Amino acid sequence: MSFTRRKFLNTAALSSLALAAPNLWLPGAQAATSLKADSPIKVGLLFSLTGSLAVPEEDSTLVMQYAIDEINAAGGVKGMPIEPVIVDAKSDFKVYSAKTKEMILRDKVISIFGCYTSASRKAILPTVMQQDNLLFYPTCYEGAECTQNCIGTGPLANQHSFDLIPFMVDNFGPKVFFVGSNYVWPKESNKNAKVWLERSGGELLGEExxxxxxxxxxxxxEKIRAAKPDFIFSTVVGASDIAFHRQFKQAGLKVDKMPIASLTTGEIETAAMGAEYGAGHFLSAPYFQTIETPTNEKFVDGFLSSPYGKNGYTHYNMEETYLSAYVFKNALEKxxxxxxVTDVTPRKIRDAAAGVKVEADVSPEGLVWIDGDxxxxxxxxxxxxxQADGSFKVIKEAADHVAPDPFSIYPDSGKCTADGLLGLDGKLKVDLI
Amino acid sequence: MLASIVNPLILGISIGSILLISALGLAVIYGAAGVINMAHGEFIMLGAYSTYTLQSTMGMPFLLCIPCAFFIVGIIGFVIERNLICYLYNRPLDTLLATWGVSLVLMQSSRLIFGSDVKYIAMPEFLSTNLELGILNFSTFRLFLIAVALILLFITWFIFYRTRLGIKIRAVTQNKEMAASFGINAAQVYSITFAFGAGLAGAAGAMFGALSIVLPTMGMHYVVEAFLMVVTGGGSILGTVFASTLAGEIQSIFAFIFNDTMARGLLFILIVVLLRFRPQGLLSTGSGRR
Structure with a gap:
């Protein structure tokens, strides 16, 4: 029998299909990965290393590698080391969702740490939910989601503007102008901010x-100049944010008369725009590089002197990502x-995360814990x-921990519980994104 | 009241000048050499990185960086033209794909060399303040941008209409074969024109890096607007000037009346409507070659 090239190709194609088949036709629930005793724990790091989102997301990958090294050096999770599967999502939402599938089905990761924008999170969550895996979303977002496969370690919109708006109204006056980037997070954040503005007696002059x-x-x-607000509330992100702060100063607006209160302008942004453009403006975040606690000093020194600290700063997004690694560790141990060990599935890690704490001797921002609902x-x-050198001085800290409330501005939708969104009519909606 | 009318008008000129600075190099390359240069945005990006490098390593003052960025990117453009574009002049579709490939190569190379973190360009103190004249209020940087746009425009006009090189460029633009038969080295004219257009993009990059941010991907944003201006203007330099000024004014006035999101949308709708009824653009060159 002569084995021609064509025949070989046919056979090869068929056999590869047969090999792929078990993965393709497995129903979602059975595909859920579990752990093997005494072998590395695989987790996926799904961030963009190239493209327009690379600026914040490359740092996320670096800080995750740092956190994983630190956990492994201290003995791993119950003696098992964590092994990261690192991919580049290329700032492309199609790649995010393709890589998610690949990591869950081929690499059999037990959890995924990833995304920086709500758009990419919404792109991958359907896959994560279908495969019953677990996403750690390690930065701030707007809320209004209730899934059984996601843990968020950043502040929600209700925690973000809760303090900032009343603080600005008290210190600078009631008149405010909203400026934001044109996508879902700024619009939802502004809806939240309006609620707090109304409660603190402020007045909204315009929204752009x-x-x-x-x-x-x-x-x-020009509109801001004509409206003469007492302060500006900004949800502008990325490169635009830098342009906004620069043009603010170039247009002759004065930071002491009309400061910008932002949810995103942190250490990276002020380094990129030049400290003289950032000085005097305000940021609401759970973490700043300058927080003076032994834990944070250890984190900053350790990270910056590690091979991953080449960019020379730590900021809120990185710290929230760092925390997600420890939430994972603590929840997995539980x-x-x-x-x-062998019965642990992503869903069980998620359920175990209810009430899990990251203590102040690990968490640079101080004690945090995961809401059980x-x-x-x-x-x-x-x-x-x-400040003038581009660092941030913490001038106010919430007296108590603030509860995350994903549906704070949609009280009619009901309450998010561990099993799904419990509507006012008593119906339970699962997997709500 | 007067201020609220005059300030948007001046702002419109300023927006128009930014559009013009970004589109001028593209108009030169498209108008004279007929090349649809998809790498234009990356030439702008290279201009910004040249400025950043000169400033951070040699401490060169910002104003001196602008001409330097012009020459550095001009030389890069020249090399690319000599080694790639010059083989593709009679194949417009291939040029489009080739320049797009060049844009990807340039973007990834700059990421490899400079990293993907953001860089920033420092500006002299007098450019980061504003000028108040009674009720009017100007940002000095915006005035500076208008001045730079006029200077670049003047240099382009001078080269095209007041030098021997300009006569050659215009001759080659009108009819390459005829010009060549009169002893003009058409290939050389194309190279110089391409390098000049790339240089203009480099100077634009120096300005835009200072206006917002220096990133390997920064060019993608400008190239779309630049193409719109060139197409709306009809491919000529004068047409691009008209299109940019008009677009700047429309955006500024609509943004003042409605809001910024609406203004951008309306502007694009107007351009589409214009091109529907006048596909040759605002000012048609009437060139027989295209």
Whole structure:
């Protein structure tokens, strides 16, 4: 029998299909990965290393590698080391969702740490839910989701503006102008901010949105100048944020008369725009590099002197990502204690995460814990003011931990519980994104 | 009241000048050499990185960086033209794909060399303040941008209409074969024109890096607007000037009346409507070649 090239190709194609088949036709629930005793624990790191999102997300990958090294050096999770599967999502939502599938089905990761924007999170969550895996979303977002497969370690919109708006109204006056990037997170955050503004007796003078990536703020700044607000509330992100702060100063607006209160302008942004443009403005975040606790000093020194600290700063997004590694570790240990190593599934880790704490000797921002109903994080929002050297000085810290409330501005939708969104009519909706 | 009318008008000129600075190099390359240069945005990005490098390593003052960025990116453009574009002049579709490939290569190379973290360009103190004249309020940087746009425009006009090189460029633009038969080295003229257009993009990059941010991907944003201006203007330099100024004014005035999101949308709708009824653009060159 002669084995021709064509025949070989046919056979090869068929056999590869047969090999792939078990993965393709396995029903979602059975595909859920479990752990093997005494072998490395695989987790996926799904961030963009190239493209327009690389600026914050490369740092997320680096800080996750640092955290994993630290956990492994201290003995891993119950003696088992964590092994990261690192991919590049290329700032492309199609790649995010393809890589998610690949990591769950081929690499058999037990959890995924990833995403920086709500758009990419919404792109991958359907896959994560279908495969009953677990996503650690390690940065701030707007809320209004109730899934059984996601843990958030950043502040929700209700925790973000809770302190910032009343603080600004008290210190600078009631009149405010909203500026944001034109996508879902700024709009939802502004809805939240309006609630707090109304409660603190403020007045909204105007609201403007700029396309993502645009650097032309001329018309918006003219409107702000004409409206004469007491302060500006900004949810502008990325490159636009830098253009906004620069043009603010170039247009002759004064930071002491009309400061910008932002939810995103942190250490990376002020380094990129030049400290003289950032000085005097305000940021609400649970973490600043300058927080003076032994834990944070250890984190900053350790990270910056490690091979991963090449960019020379730590900021809120990185710290929230760092925390997610420890939430994972603590929840996994709890799940192993409850079920035994071989029976641990992503869903059991998620359920075990209810009430899991990251203590102040590990968490640079201080003690935080995971809410047992909506699986976001109880934390203390802080307000920092940018100094002349580009660092932030913490000038106000919430007295108590603030509860995450994903549906704070949609009280009619019901309450998010561990099993799904419990509507006012008593119906339970699962997997709500 | 007067201020609220005059300020948007001046702002419109400023937005128009930014559009013009980003589109001028593209108009030169498209108008004279007929190349649809998809790598234009990356030439702008290279201009910004040149400025950043000169400033951070040699401490060169910002104003001096602008001409330097012009020459550095001009030389890069020249090399690319000599080694790639010059083989593709009679194949417009291939040029489009080739320049797009060049844009990807340039973007990834700059990421490899400079990393993907953001860089920033420091500006002299007098450019980061504003000027108040009674009720009017100008940002000095915006005035500076208008001045730079006029200077670049003047240099382009001078080269095209007041030098021997300009006569050659215009001759080659009108009819390459005829010009060549009169002893003009058409290939050389194309190279110089391409390098000049790339240089203009480099100077634009120096300005835009200072306006917002220096990133390997920064060019993608400008190239779309630049193409719109060139197409709306009809491919000529004068047409691009008209299109940019008009677009800037429309955006500024609509943003003042409605809001910024609406203004951008309306502007694009107007451009589409214009091109539907006048596909040759605002000012048609009437060139027989295309």
């Amino acid at each position: 949105y700029i396309p993502l990536g645009s650097s032309e703020f001329g018309p918006v700044i 799940a192993i204690d409850m079920h035994g 909506n699986f976001n994080t109880w934390l203390k929002p802080k307000i920092g003011q940018c």
